[in-house]
Structures are given as C-alpha cells and as structure tokens.
Amino acid sequence: MGQDERVLASSFGAAATAYAEHRPDYAPDAVRWALAAAPGPRVLDLGAGTGKLSGTLAALGADVVAVEPDPAMLAELRRALPSVRALAGSAEAIPLPDAYVDAVLAGNAMHWFDMAVAGPEIARVLAPGGILAGLWNVLDDRVGWIAGLERVSGGEAIGPRDTFRSWRAATASLHLPRAGGAARFGSPEQAEFAHGQLRTAESLVATLGTRAGMLTMPGEAREAALGRIRAFLAQTPETADGEFALPMLTGVLRVRQR
Ligand SMILES: C[S@@+](CC[C@H](N)C(=O)[O-])C[C@H]1O[C@@H](n2cnc3c(N)ncnc32)[C@H](O)[C@@H]1O
Structure with a gap:
C-alpha cells in the first residue's frame, strides 16, 4: 500500500462520532447471503469501525468478534455495542487463534487490506469450509438523481467503489486470488441487495462528509465539494424538502475456504 492509500485507510478515526451517526448499516438479506452455509455461528467483523456491521450481525444471532485498528473507531464501537467482543488489530495481524x-x-x-498479507492471515483464523465476504454499501446510480449527485461530487467525494456501476469491477480488482490463490479459496461469487437510508439533504451532506476521499481533502476543496452537493440537493425535487430514502445497494463478494 502506498503512502496515499495509508492516509486514506487511517482517515476515519478523526470522524468516529459523525461516522457512527451518519453511515448506514447493512441490508440484513445481504448479511444472511454472505453467511449462508458458514460451518458455524462465530463471525469475525474485520475492520469493524464503529460497529455498523457488527450490530447487524448481532441482531441476526451471530456470535460476533470485532477487530479494528483505529483507537477512536474502536472506542465508539465499544460504547455502542458493549456486549460485542472488540479487539485492537488489523487484517494483516488478526489477534485470534x-x-x-x-x-x-x-x-x-x-x-483497505493488503490482501497479499491479509489473505493468508484470514485463511489462518478461518475454520475449514469458512466464508470470507466483503460487503459494500453503494449508491444506486441507476437512479437519475444519484447519477447527478455523483457528477457534482467529483471523483474524490464519491469514489469508484461507492456507486453501483463500478463496484463489481472495483471489487473484482481486489484480486481475491492474491489472498492465497485457487488453492486456498473457491471461486468468488457476487450479489447485490436493495438497501436504503432515511436522510434529509443536511444529513446526506454529513454522510458524504465521512467518506475517506472527503476526510482527506484540503479544507477549502472539501467545503467547495460539500457546497456543490448542498446546492444540488436543494434544487433536486426528490431531496429538496424533508426526508427521503437514499437509494442504495449492499453488494457482497463471497468466497469459501477449501
Ligand atoms: C469505511 S470504514 C468501515 C467500518 C465498518 N466496517 C462499517 O461498515 O461501518 C473502514 C474501516 O476499515 C479500517 N481499516 C483500514 N485499514 C485496515 C486494515 N488494514 N485492517 C483492518 N481494518 C482496516 C478503518 O480503520 C475503518 O474503521
């Protein structure tokens, strides 16, 4: 991982409280699909942040352990989900047997994981036949106003993995084969599940402000991008007044350990 990627990967902690308040959880059907045929109930939420996915997992009855490298995100998770076991660690060094x-x-x-290191480490902590799955909440840019929002936001505000049209290609480029090759994991499968989040124009601006591209922008560029987004939402009929459902999908990329 280069210096720029490292800065992006470690950008979330400064906004841990806003992150917990404004980021969406995950479509329960997507989480069920990710876990289908897992050999048992114990699930590691890796890069757990403030616990959005841990919360959905716990609600579905999984026995969750969360691992997160950023101290501020981890503190927020422990505050929000005191019954979830939460450990400091990373995908490249997982503190589990x-x-x-x-x-x-x-x-x-x-x-954000360095899969060349994280892949073998994930394989180590997985029981035989265990599942590795990545989930991404993406904006559904097949909806007209979302495509408009993407245009005014610019590439940094809404990154290529954050919208439907590009998430499949972007996640495929994670090269799960690098995680240990066909010898370690079976073929990847992908699926998408409808999801939504109730927002107002102002709370959507706050949500977009917690994305890595925004968090790492110089102050002026960030304010300019947020200003363009605010103006766009104010003049768009679907978002100008009151609450609306932000059209999203939870995309899942899943492989099974051989
Ligand atoms: C966009 S946040 C997602 C947090 C949470 N999983 C959620 O769904 O809200 C990305 C998280 O990945 C964590 N992260 C970054 N690099 C990581 C690594 N190498 N290993 C594990 N977690 C990492 C960050 O600290 C951050 O909490």
Whole structure:
C-alpha cells in the first residue's frame, strides 16, 4: 500500500462520532447471503469501525468478534455495542487463534487490506469450509438523481467503489486470488441487495462528509465539494424538502475456504 492509500485507510478515526451517526448499516438479506452455509455461528467483523456491521450481525444471532485498528473507531464501537467482543488489530495481524471463526466479514473495509498479507492471515483464523465476504454499501446510480449527485461530487467525494456501476469491477480488482490463490479459496461469487437510508439533504451532506476521499481533502476543496452537493440537493425535487430514502445497494463478494 502506498503512502496515499495509508492516509486514506487511517482517515476515519478523526470522524468516529459523525461516522457512527451518519453511515448506514447493512441490508440484513445481504448479511444472511454472505453467511449462508458458514460451518458455524462465530463471525469475525474485520475492520469493524464503529460497529455498523457488527450490530447487524448481532441482531441476526451471530456470535460476533470485532477487530479494528483505529483507537477512536474502536472506542465508539465499544460504547455502542458493549456486549460485542472488540479487539485492537488489523487484517494483516488478526489477534485470534487458528481456525477460530466460521466466517470473516468486512463492511466497506476490504479494499483497505493488503490482501497479499491479509489473505493468508484470514485463511489462518478461518475454520475449514469458512466464508470470507466483503460487503459494500453503494449508491444506486441507476437512479437519475444519484447519477447527478455523483457528477457534482467529483471523483474524490464519491469514489469508484461507492456507486453501483463500478463496484463489481472495483471489487473484482481486489484480486481475491492474491489472498492465497485457487488453492486456498473457491471461486468468488457476487450479489447485490436493495438497501436504503432515511436522510434529509443536511444529513446526506454529513454522510458524504465521512467518506475517506472527503476526510482527506484540503479544507477549502472539501467545503467547495460539500457546497456543490448542498446546492444540488436543494434544487433536486426528490431531496429538496424533508426526508427521503437514499437509494442504495449492499453488494457482497463471497468466497469459501477449501
Ligand atoms: C469505511 S470504514 C468501515 C467500518 C465498518 N466496517 C462499517 O461498515 O461501518 C473502514 C474501516 O476499515 C479500517 N481499516 C483500514 N485499514 C485496515 C486494515 N488494514 N485492517 C483492518 N481494518 C482496516 C478503518 O480503520 C475503518 O474503521
């Protein structure tokens, strides 16, 4: 991972509270699909952040352990989900014994992992037949106004993995084969599930402000991007007044350990 990627990957902690308040959780059907046929109930939420995915997993009855490298994100997770076991660690150094979990899930986080190191490490903590799945909440840019929002936001505000048209290609480029090759994991499968988040124009601006591209922008460029987004939402009929459902999909990329 280069210096720029490292800066992006470690940008979230400064906004941990806003992150917890404004980022969406995950479509339960997507989480169920990710876990289908896992050999048991124990799930590692890797890069767990403030616990958005851990919360959905716990609600579905999984036995969750969360691992997160950023101290501020981890503190927020422990505050929000005191019953979830939460550990400091990273995808490249997972603080768990061999064959300990039946599934490893990562919500909007797998693209930050150095899969050449993280792949063998994930394989180590997975029980035989265990599942590795990445989940991404993406904006559904097949909806007209979302495509408009993407245009005014610019590439940094809404990155290529954040919209439907590009997430499949972007996640495929994670090269899960690098995680240990066909010898370690079976073929990747992908699926998308409808999801939504109730927002107002102002709370959507706050949500977009927690994206890595925004968090790492110089102050002036960030304010200019947020200003363009605010103006766009004010003049768009679907978003100008009151609450609306932000059209999203939870995309899942899943492989099974051989
Ligand atoms: C966009 S946030 C997603 C957080 C949470 N999973 C969610 O769904 O809201 C990405 C998270 O990945 C974490 N992260 C970055 N690099 C990581 C790594 N190498 N190993 C594990 N987690 C990492 C960040 O600290 C951050 O909490």
